[in-house]
Amino acid sequence: MSETLLFLIPLLPLFCAVAIMLFGMRLPRLFAEVLAVTGVAGAFLLTLLLWPYADGEGTRAVLFTWLNSGSLDISFAVHFDRLAAPMTLMVSGVATLIHLYAVGYMHQDRDYARFFSLLNLFVFAMLVIVLADNLLVLFLGWEGVGLCSYGLIGFWYRKLDNARAGTKAFLVTRVGDVFLGIALMWLFALTGTLSISAINAQAATIPSGVTLVLCLLLLLGACGKSAQLPLMTWLADAMAGPTPVSALIHAATMVTAGVYLLCRLFPLISLSAVGMAAITAVGALTALYAATCAMAQREIKRVLAYSTMSQVGYMFMAVGAGTVTGAMFHLLTHAFFKALLFMGAGCVIHLAGDENDIYKMGGMARRGPGELVWVFLAGAISLAGVPLTSGFFSKDNVLLMVYTHPDPLYKIFWGVGVLAALLTAFYTFRLVYLVFAGDYRGSGTAHALPLLMRWPLWVLALLALVGGSLNLPALVGGHERLQHWLGDLAGRPVTVDHHLEWLLVGLAVVLVVLGWGVAHWRYARFRNAWDNPLSRFLLRGWQADAVVDRVLVRPFQAMALFCWAGIDRALIDATVVGMSTRMLSLSMLLRRLTTGRLSSYLAAFAWGFLLILGWLLLQLVQGGGHA
């Protein structure tokens, strides 16, 4: 009976969201704030409480039947297992911190009810994805996440650009959703069920060609949500939302959904080697692409956004390399440090007087609480992969797994990953230097930082630094706890000799130092930004938006115009109208014949007579004269 309690994990945020939506504006502000935090924190606590249920095969609970038609039977059901449990914990935990931060961050905004209810809804949707027992329920959360991102990115809707960014996020991710939807339908057609575990169990029965296509479809679906190539354009613009939202999207909820989906269906996709290679390739390319873009960005949140894209690329590489553990490990550590970085960035922006441009910052530590630089730095070094931070372990693990993949192709991916890691170190320290080094270059007036915006950072900083202990490799005497916890869900284990491992660690250290060195050389003392075609190209994300606009948006708009103005108006309506005008001109002709003069009427009489006579003669001729 108590497994029904599992439903409370997602439903608690949902209830709070609904409650805030309905009553938020009618009750004191504190009510909404408390409710919002309670919802998420409650989910977090419940997860901890119900943790034992995840052990073994996990626990399945059914609420009620959603759809039932023929052989299709979909229930609202959750499946709390070893994969879902840590994810749930992370999502609810990080989200709780973000909520707390948000209470501080939004304390002046009047539209708090909408904000918090959407925030809670966001967490709800993500938890649905995490806990969903079948793909359709997962899809519900999947789209729900898209909706919430839409609402939150465009939260400050008065600026139309924000709303546009939200719309863009929704639309681009929806393109991915289509592929997921097709995969879903196909899976149902193949297996007759949409239950994830059942599909995974039957995966081996699916023909390999189909598996490959399914794998690619799922990959495309995941790409949409996780902002991987080619569906990545929305993420950079998603910065338009309030900073807690960015933190939520990047760390806890949205972008990790794609990785999670692939992990969930890992037994299925791992059957297709080509598919796995494709996933790795997408991950590697995105990691590199995003890292290059991040090097040239001027806005602090954009740098972080591209870094997210890049890091999620690593997660994809991990999945592609066959290690769910690696992906999950990086996902979790990334959640910690990225949440930290975003929230830190939020503080920085606050201090800079809502200024986003890092070239107009500098010496931010001196404008606010001094500890800010340290917590931010904790996140940064974790991102850069400085040894012993959580990011170091998780990223290293990914690269190791890619390197050790038997397929020689993966060596190339590894190379790309290494390059991206170098760039990561560079842009991270570039960011740190530009923000914190030197003197303040901007002109904004600093806002005070409420306490709530400061202390969640400490928690995250701690997690970012020691998060590596979740899955410490055996190399340094760790127990690979996550790997063992995940058990048979974990994918390929690490099987490599320590020499190679040490070699790779050494390489990683070299990369970090190199990246830091270059950044230090270039940015330790402020110099103006490069302004060359390359940097502009990178600034604009390789012109991806322009390309999409040229290749997809404009043709679509032209097509739309053609459908409406060209076909409906000019063809169909014009034909109908043309027919009626032809009719009218005919009637005008008849009208002219009706002259009103007797002579013409009489003439018509005679003509009629003549025509009938002609008919009569014709009859006679045809009838052979006389019968």
Add this chain to the structure above:
Amino acid sequence: MATVLFYILSVVLLAATLLSITRRNPVHAVIYLVNGLFALAIIFYLLGAPLVAAWEVIIYAGAIMVLFMFIIMMLEMVPREPPAGPGWQRWGPVALISVTILFCTLLLITQDPDLAAQHGSPYMVPPREYGKALFGKYALAVQIVSFQLLFAAVGAYYVGKGDGASRRKEQS
């Protein structure tokens, strides 16, 4: 003899009618028509309908044509001057269509195998038989026709009478 007379009279009839319908002056037209009607009356007689022939003369040539003439005179419809321009523009198409109609009609009529059929004995209706039929078999028809004449008279009177209505209106 009668046969020859028929053809002669037919020619007269047609010629008179042709002249009649082409006259500009209605008076002339009526005169020619009366000529034609006389010829027609004789044809009726030759075809065995003496009573019809008589009525043709009395009613048609007599009453109706005189009525026409009377109205023409009364309304002074004699054109004072000849119209300008040839009549071909008007008569041309009319002639064309008429000739075509005529051609078709004749073609049809001559198509009939009974074209030359001809009952041997001449058929002459004695007035007594005629009267019997008229007031026996066709008595109802006669009654109806009489009603027709009555209402025609009423109507003609109503239409043709002077502006009694408006005069009454003026008085009141």
Add this chain to the structure above:
Amino acid sequence: MMTASALPQFPWLSVLIFLPLAGALICVLTRERADESRWLALATTVTVFGISLYLWFHAGDSSGAWLYYEDVDWISRFGIRYTLGLDGISLLMVLLTAFLQVIAVLISWPQDKHVPLFFALLMVLEAGLMGVFMALDMVLFYLFWEVMLIPMFFLIGVWGHERRRYAALKFFLYTLAGSLVMLIALIALYLIHGEQTGLYSFALSDLMRTDLSTTQEAWLFAGFLLAFAVKTPLVPFHTWLPDAHTSAPAAGSVDLAGLLLKTGVYGMIRVAFPLFPTVVQKSLPLLALVALIGIFHAAWGAYRQTDIKRLVAYSSISHLGLVILGLAAWDLTAWQGSILLMTTHGITTGGLFALVAMIRQRTGTRDLTELGGLWQCMPNLSAFFLLFALASLGLPGLANFTGEILVLIGTFQSHPIWAAIAMFGVVFAAAYMLKMVQGVLWGESKRTFDCEDLTLREWLVLVPMAVLVVWLGLYPLPLLKLLESPVLTVIGGMP
């Protein structure tokens, strides 16, 4: 086909038809009493809704038979009978009609032009719709089919907006053209059936047993299909719909999108498909093609509209394309999805039209280029607008999604390519819907207007619809159960 007809029942079905008619008559006869007619209309529609709910709750379990059935001799010369019947499909449609008609009355409350006539016509329309959804005699069906036109023609023509006369005429003539052809086909079918069996009858159940040659069947089917395709509307017979919607008053739009379009689909399900089973099977690919073209054509067309009512109208065409696609799949799941989608589309689109009317009433415009920033001053209205827009673009958890996904999954079973292509429609649905939401709700308002949020009456309109939208999104199971056996009857056993 008849079960309980042997027992003399209370003629509830006739009540559903004649009660609104009586209401309409009273409305007209009371002449210029605006308030009384409003309340009378409300009372009538609510009563009808109550009766239809009663019928739903008391519908016994009946596999393969009519839940309710009435049959009276009518025009013996042509073997026409007054036959009404209700099965799961028609019951659902009746419920939808009764519900939306209450909504229509409520949103028309501020109507102040020729009020009694307006409400009378609304009620006549309701009677016509009820008749169409219940008639089992084809002439009776045709009669109601045509009867629907008149009130709608007046609603558009008298109370409509710009170009209303043009739109009314276009609506009328378009639909009439289709239905007249259907009449010819119907008579031909009747005669063929009569010659074969000696039984001259217009009863659907009789006509279904007609033995037709392939050519005959194809022609007759084409005749019937034309009428239904115009009404549905399928591309390329759809251009009347945007015009009609643009010009129609709020209630007219709600009825038009929510109900009148459904009669076309219902006609296919109830009449065209069962009558010509062989040729239907052959023409399904064609139907699917047309449906697919419709989905995308209308979605793209919608994207370029600046009049939000027109945009929603185009979205209707697109959605109905999906409905037809589901029918073309000839699969239980797809059919259940189609019918469910019909229902939910009626509610969401009805809601959108109601909201558009409210927006227009406040701002005086429906043009995207002039609207904007509504959320600032009317958050409640805007929230509802967003909700219905999201439902309309097929967000899971809201009403339309359930129908759509069933259609797609069902279609995928037999025709994966169709379903896969149709799936892309959701992107475009999102594109135009979000464009509309963006233009209406977000940004700064471009003109000053009466900034009044929802009134009590409007809450009354929107809350039930919103509840239904969520309810049908999460728990459509009762409706699916209701549909299962009648759908199986039509498509012929388990697929």
Add this chain to the structure above:
Amino acid sequence: MTWLDLIALTPFLILALGAAALLLISAWRPAGTPLVVGGIVIALAAALVAGLLPSPVVEISGLFDGGPYGRFFTILWSLTAAMVLMISHRYILERNFAAGEYVALILYAATGMGLLSAATSLIGLFLGLESFTLALYILIAFQRQSEPAAEAGLKYLVLGATATGFMTFGIGLIYTASGSFHFPEAFAAMASAGHLRPWGMLGWVMLLIAIGFKVSLVPFHFWTPDVYQGASAPVSGLLATGSKGAVMAALIGALAGGTGLLQELESLLWVLAVVTMLVGAISALPQTNLKRLLAYSSVVHMGTLLIGLICQSANGLSAAIYYLVVYSIASLGTFAVIANLSDNSHEIQQIDRLRGLGYVHPFRCGILAVLLLSLAGMPPTAGFMAKFAIFHAAIDAGYTSLALIGILASLISFHFYLRVIIALFMVDDQAPACHPGTSLEQSVLLVCLSGILVLGLFPDLLFNLIGLILP
């Protein structure tokens, strides 16, 4: 002529002698109202007698049908005359019509129509037709000092006389070919002695032209709009209903026996029907005058009615009769509305004058709308059942193409009928009020309305009757 014949003729005698009596009375007492009332009473009495007094003979004098078929139409046209008189009442008073003459002529026209409908021989046909035609010549131009009326009268007169010429020549040829004026013999002779065909066919065709003129088949229809427009509304109503209906009834009655002729003429009638329907419908499209529009509408209807004849089946004929009756009711009703709304200064003719009138006079305009919809063929009015029956017969007889063309014409017709309705109800102009009308007129409207609705919902009532009267 026997006593039995006279008994059979009683309804006609009542009408004709009543007309003559009224004429006499009016010479002494030309007061309007009593004469009109007298006329109405006479017409109703004739209808009553025709309905109650069974005819003792099958055929009257070898000219007219004495059976139920003739009786049916006698009743119909007598009632029509009564209703025409009802809506004429105000015309007579307000426009200084000579009441005696007017009433007498209407009654006499009804006599002629009844006789024509019952005609069983060419002579009967000729006499009946000419009787009411003569009356109509005068009735059309009855309004003195009215130029449109005079012009209409002239046009009808000249064309009518020409048509008479065609008819008499045609009758002559038929007689030449068959040797009898009596329909059955004429048909029989045609059928058996097939060698006389060309003359006979020419005769029938010329007769058809004359009939085509009366019922306005294209291209003999040109007079229709002008005459309808010029004549006063009640007379137009009579023209549209009785005049056309009686001719059609005679045709139906004649053809009910001899279908051989129909086979000969089939293709001609087919073309005539098609051309009539389409030209009528298209011509009506741009009309701005309601009466002209109704004229063209009558053209379309006659074309549609012709379909029923072409079918050469009992179905077709009964459908045609049903159609005829329904059309007459609706058509008369529309003219009644026009008369009802008009005052002594001028008639409501322009559609523009109707703009927004629907809300000034909701009931009368509502009735007008229903009648127009019936003419258009909208269920549940009788107009729909009529079209239904016609199309049913057409498809049954294999004339699906005719039915489809009929559909097309219907579709176009809807357009112009709806235009009137649009003008009535869908413009916001504030129309000036019209004459309130009299209860006599209103009762005509109610009769027509209820007729349309009752026959539309329960067509069996009439169909059963038609089944009884059709020979």
Add this chain to the structure above:
Amino acid sequence: MIVPLGHVLIVAAILFVMGLACVIARRQLIMILIGIEVMINAAGLVLVAASGYWQQLDGQVFVVFLMALTSAEVAISLAMVVYLRRLRGTVVADEFDRMNG
């Protein structure tokens, strides 16, 4: 019969067409009426001929009705002519074209 029936019919047909030609060609009302008279006379000729051909008198009887009718019609027509002349001052048929279309 003195001549073949066909010949009479031919004469009658020519006469009829002449009348028709007059009707459609002439504009003066009186002349149009004269044309109609010619047409009706042609019909009379046919009837009389047929009567002789069939050896029946019905045809001849019909001619009487025809004449009676013609005279009635002519009476009305001419009254009309007078009336129109008084109203409009013209007897040219084509000048009465106020109503058209």
